[in-house]
Amino acid sequence: MLTIRKATRDDAIDAWEIRRTSVLAACAGHYSEADLAGWVEGTPTERWISVVERDFYVAVHDGWVVGTGMLTVESGQVDAIFVRPSHMGRGIGGKMLQFLEVLAARHGLVEMRLDATLNAAPFYRSLGWTGDSVSIYRTARGLKLACVPMTKRVPPGFVVLYRWRLHPGSEDAFVQGWIRLSDEFRSRGSLGARLHRGSDGIWYSYAQWPSAQARNDAFSMGNLDETAMAAMRAAIAEPFPEIVLDPVAGGLLSLAGHAGCSVEGPRHVSLKPERDDEQGPREGNGREGQR
DSSP: OEEEEEOOGGGHHHHHHHHHHHHHHHSBTTBOHHHHHHHHOSOOOHHHHHHHHHHEEEEEETTEEEEEEEEETTTTEEEEEEEOGGGTTSSHHHHHHHHHHHHHHHTTOSEEEEEEOTTTHHHHHHTTOBOOOOEEEEOTTSOEEEEEEEEEEOOOOEEEEEEEEEOTTOHHHHHHHHHHHHHHHHHTTOOEEEEEEOTTSOEEEEEEESOHHHHHHHHHTOOOOHHHHHHHHHHEEEEEEEEEEOOOOOOOOOOTTOTTOOOOSOOOOOOOTTSOOSSSTTTTOOOTTOO
16 A cells, blocks of 8 residues: 655655666666766765655655655745656656645645656656746756756645534534544545634534545545544534535635744745756656656
8 A cells, every 4th residue: 555654864765765766767768877877876965864854755655665755835846756666657656746736735836846857747747737848957966957847737626615503512522523523534635624603603614625536535435533423413403515616716825934824844945947956856856757
């Protein structure tokens, strides 16, 4: 089973090895041997390890780290999509990108961008990314590598509005049950939810998902918190039909970087092509497309 989690410091060596072997296995034929050798030479620095610990996510299969990825929330930049050669062709890169897309939606981003290696551009296009022009990416070691800048709009999502009238005195139990279920659904891919009490005496919950399919998949996993569900059911005096809302326009501010707010996710700032790379991990962005 494949899972994606936040990277730790202990993942840095695996991440470096995945980057090195992915570049050598998939970029051959698209870049010179000299460029490939210069691209992957060296060993992880303390700065690189710190970036992995702070910003990376890793894909894990049977307890083994097999892929990496990262998203810079401030810029929407996707980096370090690398897959271990032994696990290429299994959709791991696509799943990591989907995970980062959900993360981007949670932070209110409307667009993501990346710099694809020449061999990976077709893979990204198959997943809805756009971009055809070739640019030059400069590494910290002075290498100049051809890349394809690409972008993708973050889907507006799927929103459901729930409404209930509660039994007097049951509000606290209902709220606690709602919180527990909402947290569980976030772990299954929800973009989050809010609970409101209206001036009309009705309680409202606004839940957002990346798509209707993502919501269906979360419910199909089964094994929801029965105690929380029972508490909510006991508190409800009258349920109302759920309403599906289609996003049309919006102006909500992202919490990322907002004063006084704390948001999960990567916090470093990436550099664009034609500027020196100061981070290291995003060199070449060597991804699942390298099969």
